Amino acid sequence: MKAEIIPENSAGIVTTNYYTFAEPPDELLLVSGKKLGPITLAYETYGTLNSDKSNAILILHALSGSAHAAGYHAKKDMYPGWWDNYVGPGKTFDTSHYFIICSNVIGGCSGSTGPSSINPETGKEYGLDFPIVTIQDMVNAQYHLIKFFGIQKLLSVVGGSMGGMQALQWSISYPDMVQSVVAIATAASLSAQGIAFNEVGRQAIMLDPNWNYGDYYNNENPKNGLSLARMIGHITYLSEKLMHEKFGRRLQHSDIFKFHMDLEFEVESYLHHKGNDFVQRFDANSYLYITKAIDYFDLKNDFNGDLANAFVNVNSNYLVISFSSDWLYPTSQSREIVRALRMNSKNVIFTEIQSDKGHDTFLLPHEQLEHNIANFLKREFEKVHRK
């Protein structure tokens, strides 16, 4: 979709903004005990913050996302932001009513401080000297951004996958700042299988000789390793059924086997295409740091082994959504969150959406998902303005 004519319901031409804080000696104290600063967060906003700052929604992205959730950076842009289907005038996150903030994460590579940023102590890129960051650290950094806007309470904090982890963490870390949470295709902790897939992705990067223990910024990037990591990840984002329907066993260029070692099946070339696309826009070290943050996230472990404890002090209303064919963040993990919330008599709506499209369903247009979120947001907005 080349945006020569930008659609009417688009957020339009947007720009990424950058907020820098935690300048020494006021660095951010990380969960690890290390300090990080200065910190820059990349973010975008769509819509207008109302006078009492009560219409702000914070959108948080998944592993490979960025602050660019909606609209186009230029008229010649080939693609809009990653959640453009959902964010714009008249869309689920209706920018004629709400003020949408999409924040990038620390550890990332899309304008925020991460391993590819310059380490002020050395004057060169951090590489593996970048400290390990957690989901909690990402949220603590975003807190500074929200404070900068002067927003006392977010109408909603919303995210899918790792974005959902951040949204849950927001409601736990800053219970008085979060009116509601939309947690999509996420978990209170990643499964053993999920950790396993993240680890083979990391190993793929480290196997690339260009990785060079993370010190590659003045040389060739480990693009083959990063591409392979992305290919592995991509398999887990789709359902077996979707892959079957989309590619089956079709060959790329022919009806007959070529009896060589090159790519032949459509599913192979699709994955290679996804891998090659990814390396144009993502940093291999950020892939290591962000997958590690996902692996570490464990609300149960953070609260003495009982997930119910995590939600004792929250003040938010929750919409929890899973997808029937998501095997990376299966419905059972969403149910675990819902159970823990209900044990604390918190207000939670849970929906398992029937979908064949796997984990990545939330990135695709989906009427029921759009409808559920839009209605939830509307009710939360009404609650706030009834008060």
Added chain:
Amino acid sequence: MKAEIIPENSAGIVTTNYYTFAEPPDELLLVSGKKLGPITLAYETYGTLNSDKSNAILILHALSGSAHAAGYHAKKDMYPGWWDNYVGPGKTFDTSHYFIICSNVIGGCSGSTGPSSINPETGKEYGLDFPIVTIQDMVNAQYHLIKFFGIQKLLSVVGGSMGGMQALQWSISYPDMVQSVVAIATAASLSAQGIAFNEVGRQAIMLDPNWNYGDYYNNENPKNGLSLARMIGHITYLSEKLMHEKFGRRLQHSDIFKFHMDLEFEVESYLHHKGNDFVQRFDANSYLYITKAIDYFDLKNDFNGDLANAFVNVNSNYLVISFSSDWLYPTSQSREIVRALRMNSKNVIFTEIQSDKGHDTFLLPHEQLEHNIANFLKREFEKVHRK
């Protein structure tokens, strides 16, 4: 299990044998149209062939298997053969009644002709000059081995995973030589998701700079790439539930995170251990060739797009078994085979065994599986001797 005292129900001390055939000018014509010869097949036998040669069972192995299915190669061996739980006196494949042959495959690296063998034309290892081989080619090579034994009809041809593909192919290629088939956790063709996983495994090998386009036999092996391929594969052999129960989110050496990039979770070190083990005994190029053979296998495609056509001329009785938690070769794929056989009014017993252990269930002790196979073999033996 160190075999200082070899258990009574073991096949005992066994040796691998080698049969060489297809000497030029009588090379084996491959499906690709290329020729391969001379060919050596590694095989082992357990038990005694009876006088009318009617008690022979051919066991065929999966991707990473070998001819060494049972017993020990030496008293000091750490481990027995890969299907020792199932093969021995009094076991499922009772060596006091049956004559068991386990044959390796062409393309392999455990004593049979494959990419690490010497190419007679060049005097050095084939590497990528080795021709692409198919499951059909593997079976055609094994046919020569069975002929060498003077066996007219195999009581059963048995295999799991890729071994099951070979077993099905045997009954199609040599319908008069196969009394029965036991096809476990297999498929008439690999799914798109399965191809995707094989492809990322191959890419892991090719990413290792030591791979050197397959020409590494006089240098360092691409052991890191092969290890990663095995790690990826291993995730798919286990169920999510088994991984959860076996490892969960437990850390290896500590209760608390270390905030570094090294391995920390038990599931990570388990996979690394599996990968490191594998590179001691497997050739990276063989991994490429054998996964390619699995990808190519497609009985539907071989018979004009209709799987029922594949079984029109078979003369075997079938036992088809799937495992409820096997997501690599799901039950639906076994059902597809069963349906195609039944459309041809063939004799087929189908069982989905409830198991939490995923695809690899067939390699583990499992009473119901043992019982089902043993009974099936007994009945097939009786049928033959009633004639």
